[in-house]
Amino acid sequence: MFKPIIKITTATVIGASLMLPLQMAHAQATPAEISALQVQMKALQAQIDALTSQQQATQKEVATVGKNVVTRTPAGDLLIGDTTLSIGGYIKAQATASNNGFGDGKASEIVSPGALRKMNSDQGSRTSMSARESRFNIGTSTPVFGDTLKTFVELDFYGSDNQANEFVSNSYGPRLRHAYGSWGKWLAGQTWSTFMDLNGLGEIDAFGQHASAIFVRQTQLRYTQPFAGGSLQFALENPEDGGDDQSVPDMIGRVNFDGNWGHASVAAMARKLSLDDGTAKDSKWGDAYSVTGRFPTFGKDDIRLQANYGNLGRYMGLLAYPDSVVVDGGTENGNIDSIDAWGLSAIYRHFWTDSLRSSLAYSQTGLDSSGSGNMTDSYDSAFINLMWTPITNTTLAIEYQRFKLEEVDGDNFDLNRMQVSAKYDF
Incomplete structure (x- = not known):
């Protein structure tokens, strides 16, 4: 009073x-x-x-x-003093029907080369439902010393499911997706890799699961320098090649171009692969490159293109190809050798009406190094969907998904899957 x-x-x-x-x-x-x-x-x-x-x-x-005093901004966020607090996320319920016993009937199973290799062609179809992809995030924005300090934290429920069951609770542990802060041109924390361009993903219900997608979140220190019509980015990011032997961060540079004509981006990465098991010790530098683009076509339609090449390893296709191998035999016996691969994708989105749209996507990858045994030789995927937004913040989708993986030794793994979902943003 x-x-x-x-x-x-x-x-x-x-x-x-x-x-x-x-x-x-x-x-x-x-x-x-x-x-x-x-x-x-x-x-x-x-x-x-x-x-x-x-x-x-x-x-x-x-x-x-x-x-x-707490008030609301025009965008609907909360204003507490000088700090703007935003709360967001979505609830997503999905159901899948897969052949070859994929995922033991888990609708939440992410399609990856590792998961495909566990399929059994002698088993029939599996159907299941899940809300595991639902996520929650909190962000803040505060003016500090003439610039803006931002923070962002996001969780989903793809954490440990060792204690989960589908008999009673269907419980799943929360998992950290993003946790970072930025001030001015600097960002530190965990978020999408600078080597990844979200414009290359397209509107696919199986988010980030097409074969040639660059898809990585990790801790990093990033600097962004804007310029007229785009930005230049440099980052040092967490290194990992499966052996936990790395001593040098992955070094990434990206240049983005944006305009009424669309978006284009080019990225390059240098990474040091290491072997240090207490007996053998070796290291080798690897490099990789990515080009992405998003271009409007007719009306509200657009096409998204992506081309990747080099020592991609865990960065492409959810670890479709190894980062490196230890040479067995010859003059390089016991030394480390990087593995090169390539990937291409095209995603076309067509609007039937303002609220009804479809995306058609095809993605292909291949090995560009010598390989043997069960190493991936090629990995392809295709999608077609229909997405409907009948009311604000609500999307209903049905999507057909096709995956095919072939190993160097000739073994093949094919998956056909139908997925339907209801997504409610908040």
């Missing part, structure tokens, strides 16, 4: 002061009267000082409370 603000003006004080000489002008004041008037003036001054102090305290209280 605020106290009323009483405003003491100079005119009020002057008016009160002028009353005394006007009264004294009509009669000669006695010493006793003068003394009484002086007492009255002192009392009046004390009241003025008290009211002024009260006014200043009330104004300070109003200013302090105003800084902590």
